[in-house]
Amino acid sequence: MKLNIADIEKIDEIQNAINEIMKINNNIYYETGNKKKYMIFTFGCQMNEHDTEVLSGLLEEMGYEHTNSIKESDIIIFNTCSVREHAENRVLGRISQLKPLKNIKPDLILGICGCMMQEKNMSEYVLEHFPYVDLIFGTHNIHELPVLIKKAMESNSVIYDVWENNQDIVENLPMTRKDKIKAYVNIMYGCNNFCTYCIVPYVRGRERSRKPEDIINEVKVLADEGYKEITLLGQNVNSYGRGLEKKIDFADLLYMINEMNGIERIRFTTSHPKDLSDKLIYAMRDCEKVCEHIHLPVQAGSDRILKLMNRHYTKESYLLLVDKLRQNIPDIAITTDIIVGFPSETDEDFIETLDLVKKAEFDLAYTFIYSKRTGTIAAQMDNQVQDEIKHKRLDELIKLQNSISLEKNSRLKDVVVEVLVEEVSKRDINKLSGRTRTNKLVHFPGDDSLIGCLANVKITEPRAYTLIGEILE
Numbered sequence: 001m002k003l004n005i006a007d008i009e010k011i012d013e014i015q016n017a018i019n020e021i022m023k024i025n026n027n028i029y030y031e032t033g034n035k036k037k038y039m040i041f042t043f044g045c046q047m048n049e050h051d052t053e054v055l056s057g058l059l060e061e062m063g064y065e066h067t068n069s070i071k072e073s074d075i076i077i078f079n080t081c082s083v084r085e086h087a088e089n090r091v092l093g094r095i096s097q098l099k100p101l102k103n104i105k106p107d108l109i110l111g112i113c114g115c116m117m118q119e120k121n122m123s124e125y126v127l128e129h130f131p132y133v134d135l136i137f138g139t140h141n142i143h144e145l146p147v148l149i150k151k152a153m154e155s156n157s158v159i160y161d162v163w164e165n166n167q168d169i170v171e172n173l174p175m176t177r178k179d180k181i182k183a184y185v186n187i188m189y190g191c192n193n194f195c196t197y198c199i200v201p202y203v204r205g206r207e208r209s210r211k212p213e214d215i216i217n218e219v220k221v222l223a224d225e226g227y228k229e230i231t232l233l234g235q236n237v238n239s240y241g242r243g244l245e246k247k248i249d250f251a252d253l254l255y256m257i258n259e260m261n262g263i264e265r266i267r268f269t270t271s272h273p274k275d276l277s278d279k280l281i282y283a284m285r286d287c288e289k290v291c292e293h294i295h296l297p298v299q300a301g302s303d304r305i306l307k308l309m310n311r312h313y314t315k316e317s318y319l320l321l322v323d324k325l326r327q328n329i330p331d332i333a334i335t336t337d338i339i340v341g342f343p344s345e346t347d348e349d350f351i352e353t354l355d356l357v358k359k360a361e362f363d364l365a366y367t368f369i370y371s372k373r374t375g376t377i378a379a380q381m382d383n384q385v386q387d388e389i390k391h392k393r394l395d396e397l398i399k400l401q402n403s404i405s406l407e408k409n410s411r412l413k414d415v416v417v418e419v420l421v422e423e424v425s426k427r428d429i430n431k432l433s434g435r436t437r438t439n440k441l442v443h444f445p446g447d448d449s450l451i452g453c454l455a456n457v458k459i460t461e462p463r464a465y466t467l468i469g470e471i472l473e
């Protein structure tokens with residue numbers, strides 16, 4: 001491992017911590033025949049999933065081995081999400097359940113990191129109410145994990161190290177990727193948009209892009225390792241490149257990656273509609289490896305609510321983008337996120353959302369009830385909507401979207417689609433599952449030797465969320 005960060009002393013400190021812990025763990029292994037074990041609970045988005053891959057890579061570099069057993073674990077880390085209150089409560093519930101284990105296994109290292117810990121009131125709450133937690137750190141210093149673990153081993157008190165910000169991008173961190181076929185590649189970190197409901201800019205910091213050469217090198221390694229699909233990650237990939245010395249935007253990056261041998265499919269998420277340029281739409285159209293799918297969060301259909309959300313587009317301009325995407329990429333699948341019950345949302349506003357959903361004909365929508373996040377502008381807004389109304393609206397929206405999703409998928413009956421075979425189906429071990437280029441999940445009978453291959457599958461039974469098919473020889 002050869003870390004790449006500006007602070008040379010920091011690199012030495014991290015490397016020394018890795019070496020020391022690895023030595024301790026190796027000695028234990030030679031004496032007992034057992035490796036020290038770790039477990040990570042991950043909440044939230046792909047960014048967090050990918051951060052967990054880095055945490056796992058660092059832990060394995062130190063000689064820890066992954067386990068799915070809480071009781072066997074020597075380190076348990078919660079990589080948390082603060083986008084919704086529900087996820088936060090789940091984390092706190094899980095941590096309290098670990099107190100008896102910590103009592104009988106005092107050497108167990110219990111850590112909490114991620115977005116929740118970037119909220120000062122929350123990390124202080126954990127500090128006060130869960131004194132048996134050993135490590136508290138945030139999103140900006142996950143690369144410091146070895147140093148933090150070493151400190152925790154040497155100390156009886158909690159190690160609290162939450163950075164308010166970090167403009168540095170640490171390259172070459174080890175990673176233990178969850179998947180062998182598909183891989184996440186971060187292209188940027190943070191967000192500058194400050195949508196009024198969203199906590200992300202406060203917990204992930206300002207936008208910063210990775211250098212294109214670092215991204216290309218990572219993709220090259222993935223291609224050499226046999227990965228077939230990459231997903232380029234960022235809170236708003238459409239603004240990739242701002243602030244970099246070299247003049248480059250996201251469309252340029254897509255063209256560059258499209259030229260690379262080995263990788264068969266390129267995906268990306270997430271795209272802010274206000275930054276979806278014509279150039280990017282043409283790049284999606286012209287790059288044959290870029291899949292025909294875009295996740296384009298609309299959040300609401302009422303212009304008044306969109307303005308209050310600070311989204312910088314209108315219902316009409318969003319629908320124009322949808323048209324432009326479909327004109328250029330006829331088979332494209334468009335998915336979205338929608339929030340119901342934003343402060344002051346009236347029945348009329350909600351009707352606008354339903355109307356947009358009908359007109360946009362999304363393939364899929366991730367629908368959420370507005371969740372008040374302390375520290376955001378929307379949390380201080382008057383006229384918070386009653387829970388009962390929020391639930392009613394959500395039910396109505398889901399019902400509408402389900403009927404649209406089913407109708408759209410029905411058009412695929414008897415159509416042959418290209419599927420990247422990913423795994424044995426979780427629902428039915430006699431079937432395989434994979435995704436179309438449009439990101440639709442397909443289940444079909446087949447031999448598991450096909451995992452990792454592209455297969456032609458005829459759709460026999462379209463459903464709202466999945467497609468059932470049969471493989472063509």
Ligand code: SF4
Pocket residue numbers: 191192193194195198199200201235236272
């Ligand atoms: S674009 Fe808006 S919703 Fe997305 S992460 Fe940034 S602030 Fe949050």
